[in-house]
Amino acid sequence: MDEINRIDQGDNAVEEIEHTADWAIRVRGKNLETLFQNAAQGMLQLIQASSRSGTSRSKTIVLRALDNETLMVTWLEELLFNMETHEVNYSDIDVQKVENCRLRATVRETPLAELKKEIKAVTFNDLKIHSTDEGFITTIVFDV
C-alpha cells in the first residue's frame, strides 16, 4: 500500500492509502483521544458530508467495547448509522476520553444536506492500534 493523499487534521494527520476495492486511511494521534477524533474527521471528509440550515444540537456519545480496535469500529459505525438513519451531519467532534476501552465524546449534530459518497461498513481488516514514540497510529479499511 502506498501513501497517496494527506488529509490535514491539524498537528496530526489522516492519510488515504490505496486499497484495490475499498477505501483505507492511516490515522495518527498524539493520544488515543486525538486518534479517535482524527479517524472520525477523516472518515467524514472521505464521504464529503455537508450540512443544511436548521437546528443543531449537542449530543454526548458514550461507548464501550472489548478492546480499543473494537471501540474504534464501534465509534465510526455509530456516526455512520446516525448519519444514515437520522440524517444528521457532525460539525464538531470532541473526543474527551478514551480509557479502559470506553469512549466519551461530545458532538454537534446538524441536519444532513448530502452525502456524496457512501461507506457501507467499517472493517476489522488488519486493524491494530499501535503505540509509537509520537503517540498512536492505525489503519482503517472501509467497505464502500
Added chain:
Amino acid sequence: MIRKQDFQRINPVIWEIPRTFREDMRVPVRIFASEKILEATLGDRSIEQAINAATLPGLVSHVVVMPDVHQGYGFPIGGVAATKLPDGVISPGGIGYDINCGVRVLASGISADEAEPWLDDLAGALYAHCPSGVGVKGSVRLTAKALDNVLRQGSEWTERNGFATPEDVLRTEERGRLADADPGCVSDRAKQRGRPQLGTLGAGNHFIEVDIVEEIFHAEAAQAMGLRADYLAVQIHCGSRGFGHQICSDYVRELQKAVQRYNIRLPDRELVCAPLDSPEGKRYFAAMACAANYAFANRQVLTHHARMAFEEALAGKVGDWDLSLVYDIAHNMGKIETHSIEGEAVTVCVHRKGATRAFGPGFEGLPDEYRELGQPVMVPGSMGTGSWVLLGTKASMDLAFGSSCHGAGRTMSRRQAKRTVRGDQLLAKLENQGIHIRAGSMPGLAEEAPQAYKDVDSVVDVVSEAGIAKKVARLKPLIVIKG
C-alpha cells in the same frame, strides 16, 4: 510476499499453494488463472488473504480462488471456502458485508433495432423508476411486521404483494428464500436501515444495464433462457443494502468474543468466525439468511420497477415489452450444501464471497427447463464492456464446490481510477460508443471505469478452459444506470 514460484502449476489454468507453504494453513489454496492473470493477482494481497482464509477450522479440500479475484478484507473477493458440519466454522468475512449481493438477467422479445429510437427514453424511465444513489429510499414502505415477513419469505413475499410472477420465483436461486431466516437474530439497527431501502439500487458498483445479446455460444441453453441474438436483455446487480451491511458489522463485532471463547487463532481479525453448531454460529447463519431473503426481494422489487419503466418507455412502440427472468444468483453467500469430498458425500457450509454458485446438470433445485443443462451463471463485466451468461458444469462440482467467477474483478483502486479517469470524459466516451448512461455522480462513474477492472473475456476464458462453466451468451451494454 507471495511469488509466482510459490505456486505449483496443476494445469494451464489451475495453480496451487500447497498446505505446507505456511505452518498455520489447514488446506491448500487453488487458484483458477491464466499465467497473465496470476501475475497480475500478485500485485495486491488477495493470495495472502486466501492463505489466511485457509487457516480456518473445519475447512475441507482446498480454498478456491477465482480468476476475477482481488483484495478484499479478511477473505479476498473471488474466494470459495467450505467448512464441514457440525463444528467447522462460519465466518461473516467469508460471505461479505453485502450479503447476497447478486445479479439477475432478464430476457426480452425486443429487438435492438426496434428499440434503438427509444433507448434514451428508456434510460430516463429506468433512472426515474429504480431509485439509486447514496442514502436513497425506496417507494415500498414497510411496517416492522412487513419487514419481518420480507426477511422470512424473501421472493415469496414479493409474489404475494404483486411484485413477482410465479416464474420469477422459480427462476431465483433457492426460489428466493433461505429457510433458516430468523428475524429475532437481527438487530434493531439493521431493521431500521432495512425498512426504507427495499427496492433500491444504492451506489458503488451496483447497476442496472440494458444490453444487446451480442453472440450466442450455446444455442440450446440460450433458447431455454429466452436469450436471442440482437435482442435486448437486462441485468440488475445489487444486494441487501444497509440491512445486510449492518448484520455483517454486528456479527463481525459480536464474534470477536466468540473466537476467544472457542480458542480460535486467526491471522486477521476480519476472519472472525464461530463453529456452525455454536449458539453464535447459528445466530449469524439465521441473520445472514434474513439478509439473503431481503436481497432476493430487493432485486425482485427493482425488477418490478424495471418492467414499469419498459412499459412507460416502450408500450405501443415495440411489439412486446415484457421482461422474463432468466435467473437470479447470489455471489456473496454462505450455503449448506452436500459435496463429494474424496468420494464421500459431506455436508459443508460453502462460503462464496465474490463467487457464484455454478451447479451442473441434474441438480434438483433447478427449474425444469434448466435441470438437464445446468444452472445459469451471470458474470457482469465492467461498465461499457461486455457481460456473460454461463452454465454451471459437473467439473465445477468436482473442482470448485459448484462455483464460478462473479465478474471482471478490480485491478485499480478507486482513488487510482479517479486519478486516471475523469468522470465527464468517460461519460462522453461511452456515449460516443452509443451507450446511454445515467449516473448519480461523476467521481463515482470514474471509480467504475473499465480501466479499473480486468478484461472480463479473459476471466471467462479461464473458467471455460478449466471446465467449471460453459459459455452461453455474451451481452454488450446499451444503457447503464448507476447510483
